[in-house]
Amino acid sequence: MEFKEFQDLKLSALGFGAMRLPTVGGDPNGAVDEKLTAEMVAYARAQGVNYFDTAYGYHDGMSEVVMGNILGQYPRESFYLADKFPGYDLANMDKVEEIFEEQLKKCGVDYFDFYLFHNVYEKNIEPYMDEKYGIMDYLWRQKQAGRIRHLGFSAHGRYETLKRFLEAYGDRMEFCQIQLNYLDWKLQDAKAKVELLNEYKIPIWVMEPLRGGKLATLSQENEAKLKALRPDEETPAWAFRFLQSVPGVTMVLSGMSDMEQIRKNIATYSEHKPLSEKEWDALSEVTDSMLDILPCTACRYCVPHCPQGLDIPTLLSLYNETRFVNGLIAHMAVDALPEEKRPSSCVGCQSCEAVCPQQLEIAAAMADFVDKLNQPAGL
Numbered sequence: 001m002e003f004k005e006f007q008d009l010k011l012s013a014l015g016f017g018a019m020r021l022p023t024v025g026g027d028p029n030g031a032v033d034e035k036l037t038a039e040m041v042a043y044a045r046a047q048g049v050n051y052f053d054t055a056y057g058y059h060d061g062m063s064e065v066v067m068g069n070i071l072g073q074y075p076r077e078s079f080y081l082a083d084k085f086p087g088y089d090l091a092n093m094d095k096v097e098e099i100f101e102e103q104l105k106k107c108g109v110d111y112f113d114f115y116l117f118h119n120v121y122e123k124n125i126e127p128y129m130d131e132k133y134g135i136m137d138y139l140w141r142q143k144q145a146g147r148i149r150h151l152g153f154s155a156h157g158r159y160e161t162l163k164r165f166l167e168a169y170g171d172r173m174e175f176c177q178i179q180l181n182y183l184d185w186k187l188q189d190a191k192a193k194v195e196l197l198n199e200y201k202i203p204i205w206v207m208e209p210l211r212g213g214k215l216a217t218l219s220q221e222n223e224a225k226l227k228a229l230r231p232d233e234e235t236p237a238w239a240f241r242f243l244q245s246v247p248g249v250t251m252v253l254s255g256m257s258d259m260e261q262i263r264k265n266i267a268t269y270s271e272h273k274p275l276s277e278k279e280w281d282a283l284s285e286v287t288d289s290m291l292d293i294l295p296c297t298a299c300r301y302c303v304p305h306c307p308q309g310l311d312i313p314t315l316l317s318l319y320n321e322t323r324f325v326n327g328l329i330a331h332m333a334v335d336a337l338p339e340e341k342r343p344s345s346c347v348g349c350q351s352c353e354a355v356c357p358q359q360l361e362i363a364a365a366m367a368d369f370v371d372k373l374n375q376p377a378g379l
Contacts (some may be wrong), residue, residue: 001048014269015051019250020255068107084118104164114150122155122336203250245274293320302352331377343369
């Protein structure tokens with residue numbers, strides 16, 4: 001197992017994510033298969049994994065209980081446990097003390113090694129920073145009391161939101177967890193987020209290294225390109241090799257649902273094999289082939305010409321996300337906008353198209369975006 005230094009700790013480079021635990025009968029809505037999960041945890045620990053990540057909302061609140069039951073069988077100092085304050089639900093903002101105490105009880109511990117503001121994004125950054133809720137003050141007091149050993153945050157928000165949170169609390173944040181993989185390096189501009197965190201010297205924790213499994217298999221053509229460079233490397237391993245090549249990455253969390261996944265991921269992390277320049281370029285070509293996006297360059301020529309005052313480049317960026325997968329992140333970002341600034345406010349006048357250097361069909365894109373937003377969000 002590869003290990004990374006974090007302050008005075010030695011963390012396994014691969015963390016055990018408890019968001020997608022195995023369920024009884026394989027039913028995604030079923031109860032957690034605690035017996036199989038215990039076997040997976042035992043195997044992971046035996047191979048050197050020492051970081052375990054759970055959250056209040058995972059598995060309808062049962063992830064904390066299950067992980068607490070299982071990890072409680074081992075000496076407390078032999079593992080690092082991470083949990084999060086569920087501020088993605090605005091109804092929780094005035095319950096930070098109540099929820100924190102509940103989480104400690106559910107996990108059966110006296111302290112959390114790592115604790116995060118969960119999912120900082122456009123809609124909840126104001127409440128997270130609002131002094132009337134006192135979330136930072138409370139969590140900081142818990143850190144001073146030793147009930148939180150390391151304080152950080154996770155973020156699904158856009159670059160500007162991430163930067164704003166860092167400007168407010170960067171001096172207190174010890175790590176940041178972002179969605180990072182070779183697809184989102186371009187699709188969600190994770191590259192810029194990585195550069196920002198490196199600028200603040202904040203270690204990076206990674207979620208969704210395989211994009212919810214989307215990068216576990218590729219087209220035959222793309223898999224052949226990668227096999228030509230590393231014949232013995234399986235497709236999922238390329239996602240982890242990419243992350244081994246990104247400066248600042250300390251922890252990679254993978255939500256492993258069965259023993260085969262955990263064995264393969266641990267085997268990958270038995271070696272440190274970052275990408276060469278040639279391999280990086282090849283993976284970039286693979287990424288480009290997967291992206292069906294409008295090539296907006298964010299020149300913003302269109303914005304002054306929109307009678308509705310829409311931030312067209314931002315909306316097109318979110319639209320591109322839904323063209324790959326109509327996921328929750330784009331839906332959350334649009335939901336955080338004032339209603340009059342959403343794509344549904346586009347009147348189809350095409351004034352923007354008249355000045356677009358890329359000659360994009362923006363009005364049609366906005367109409368399609370509205371249709372996608374009216375569909376249920378996937379992962």
